[in-house]
């Protein structure tokens with residue numbers, strides 16, 4: 627199973643048009659489905675138990691780095707398990723989040739070649 631976590635400037639929430647914290651592309655029997663974590667629209671979602679800590683994480687951290695990757699991975703895992711079944715293997719999730727981390731770093735410009 628493959629999960630793709632996206633951090634893309636072009637991405638907007640389909641409901642409010644704001645930039646989401648996080649988007650994930652998840653495999654389904656029919657192909658792929660995208661789930662978006664929007665700080666506005668998801669704040670009062672039915673999955674608030676998993677969404678609230680994740681939104682709080684994004685409010686506190688600008689990007690995933692080694693020091694906070696485990697914490698973020700745990701929060702994203704809980705969120706993805708809420709919005710999708712079955713669960714996501716840890717290795718796939720960590721790999722996806724590392725990709726997100728590199729993306730955030732390059733958008734910041736601090737490690738541009």
Ligand SMILES: [Zn+2]
Nearest residue numbers: 639642664667
């Ligand atoms: Zn929204």
